[in-house]
Amino acid sequence: MSATRRIIIIGGGIVGLATAFKLGRRLPSAQITVLEKETEVCRHQSGNNSGVLHAGLYYKPGSAKARLAVGGIQEMIAFCREHGVPHEVCGKLVVAVDETELGRLNALHERGQQNGLQGLRLLNREQMREIEPHVGGVAALHVPQEGIVDYPKVCGILQQKISERGGRVVTGAKVIRLQPQSNGWLAQSKAGDFETDFLVNCDGLHCDRVGELAGEKREVRIVPFRGEYYKIKRERQHLVRNLIYPVPDPQFPFLGAHFTRLIHGGIEAGPNAVLAFAREGYRKTDFNAADFFDALTFSGLWRFLARHKRMSWEELKRSFSRRLFCESLQRLVPEIRQEDLETGGAGVRAQAMSPDGTLVQDFCFQQSRRVLHVLNAPSPGATASLAIGEEIVCMAAGQL
Numbered sequence: 001m002s003a004t005r006r007i008i009i010i011g012g013g014i015v016g017l018a019t020a021f022k023l024g025r026r027l028p029s030a031q032i033t034v035l036e037k038e039t040e041v042c043r044h045q046s047g048n049n050s051g052v053l054h055a056g057l058y059y060k061p062g063s064a065k066a067r068l069a070v071g072g073i074q075e076m077i078a079f080c081r082e083h084g085v086p087h088e089v090c091g092k093l094v095v096a097v098d099e100t101e102l103g104r105l106n107a108l109h110e111r112g113q114q115n116g117l118q119g120l121r122l123l124n125r126e127q128m129r130e131i132e133p134h135v136g137g138v139a140a141l142h143v144p145q146e147g148i149v150d151y152p153k154v155c156g157i158l159q160q161k162i163s164e165r166g167g168r169v170v171t172g173a174k175v176i177r178l179q180p181q182s183n184g185w186l187a188q189s190k191a192g193d194f195e196t197d198f199l200v201n202c203d204g205l206h207c208d209r210v211g212e213l214a215g216e217k218r219e220v221r222i223v224p225f226r227g228e229y230y231k232i233k234r235e236r237q238h239l240v241r242n243l244i245y246p247v248p249d250p251q252f253p254f255l256g257a258h259f260t261r262l263i264h265g266g267i268e269a270g271p272n273a274v275l276a277f278a279r280e281g282y283r284k285t286d287f288n289a290a291d292f293f294d295a296l297t298f299s300g301l302w303r304f305l306a307r308h309k310r311m312s313w314e315e316l317k318r319s320f321s322r323r324l325f326c327e328s329l330q331r332l333v334p335e336i337r338q339e340d341l342e343t344g345g346a347g348v349r350a351q352a353m354s355p356d357g358t359l360v361q362d363f364c365f366q367q368s369r370r371v372l373h374v375l376n377a378p379s380p381g382a383t384a385s386l387a388i389g390e391e392i393v394c395m396a397a398g399q400l
C-alpha cells in the first residue's frame, strides 16, 4: 500500500465503523474520517437488529456471506472478549415444525457442515425439548456456536478506537454531493466539505443513492423491508431460553420471525419482513414521498411483487394482525398466546434488489476509481462487520 493520506468512510453504522477501524490499523499514518448523517452513530440497521451472532449456517458455500460470517463471528467474539462487550454464546435451535420441513432442515445441516460449522446436531423431539422445554415441532438443528451480543456497544467501542488512533467520526454530516478531483474526491456534507484520496460508501439504506452521487449507475436498488418485533411479557419469558428459529424459505434472504433472548434481558419475537413506504420507516404509518416514488418507478419492485404476491400480502396482513403474528410464533412455541405479546421496536433492512426483481442474496461490493461501495450488507452484516472491514481493506489495497 502506498502513502494515501486521507480516507473518508461515509456511514457510521457497524460496517462503516469496522472498516474505519481496520483501515486505521493497516494504515496508521492515514487520516481516517467517518461522516455520519445522524447526530450519533449506529442509529439505523446496526442499532435496530436482533442482536444475534450468526455462525454462517444458511449461506451458499463459497459465497462472501458464508466466508465472512464464519470468520466474522470468531473475530466478533474475540473483539467482545477483549473490550468487555456483553455477549454470550448460548446456541440456537432451528426448528422443523412438521415433516414437510425435514428435507430443508437436513439440507441446512449439510450446508452448515460444508461451511465448516462445528458441533451441529440434528435433534429429535425429546432431545430438542431438553434444550428448549416449550418448543413445538418435530425435529431441530442445534447450532452451538451462535449467540447474542450488544451491537450498539460494539459500535461505541469501535468509535472510541478510531478516535484513539487519531481518526475522526463527524456526526450531523450528511453527504449531499461528491465531486471527483484529480487526486480523489471532494465530499460536500451538511457539516462542511472534506477532501479525500479514497472513499468508502457504507451507507446502508442509502448506499445506492450515495453510489449515484459518485457517478455509479443505480442498477441494483435498495428496497426497504421493515422488520417488526414483539416483546414477550416478563411472566411468560420462561417459555424461551435462548434462540428459537424457523426453517427459512430458501427463496428469501430473511430468516423468518424467531425468538431471541436479548443480551440485557427479555425475549423478543420477530422480525417479519414488510415492504416499507420509507427507507427509514420504522412505524407502519411512516411515509416518504421520495422513497415511495423511487420504489414505484423501479421495475424490479414490480417484478418482485408479481412473483411474490402471496408472500408480500401475507406479510402485510401479519404486520397489522397480532393474531396472525402470534399464530406464526405458535408454530415454534405452541404455548405463546396473543396476550403474552407487547409491541416492540422495529428495524428496516437495506435489501438490494436487481432490476429483474430478485433479491441480492450475497454481500455486494463494487470498486471504481478511488472509491469502494458496499451495495448490499444485510444480515449477517453485523456479525461479519469486522471481517467485512478486513475484506474492504484487502479489496482496496491496490488503490490505497
Ligand SMILES: Cc1cc2nc3c(=O)[nH]c(=O)nc-3n(C[C@H](O)[C@H](O)[C@H](O)COP(=O)(O)OP(=O)(O)OC[C@H]3O[C@@H](n4cnc5c(N)ncnc54)[C@H](O)[C@@H]3O)c2cc1C
Pocket: 010, 011, 012, 013, 014, 015, 016, 017, 035, 036, 037, 038, 041, 042, 043, 044, 045, 046, 047, 048, 049, 050, 051, 052, 053, 054, 173, 174, 175, 176, 202, 203, 204, 205, 206, 207, 210, 227, 271, 346, 347, 348, 349, 350, 377, 378, 379, 380, 381, 382, 383, 384
Ligand atoms: C430487523 C433486522 C434484524 C437484523 N438482525 C441481525 C442479526 O441478528 N445479526 C446480524 O449479524 N445482522 C442482523 N441484521 C443485519 C445488520 O443489522 C446489518 O447487516 C448491519 O447493521 C449493516 O450495517 P451498515 O453499517 O451497513 O448499515 P447501517 O447500520 O444502516 O449504517 C449506515 C449508516 O449510513 C448513514 N448514512 C446514510 N446515508 C448517509 C449520507 N448520505 N451521509 C452520511 N451518512 C449516511 C446512516 O445514517 C447509517 O448510520 C439485521 C438487520 C435488521 C434490519
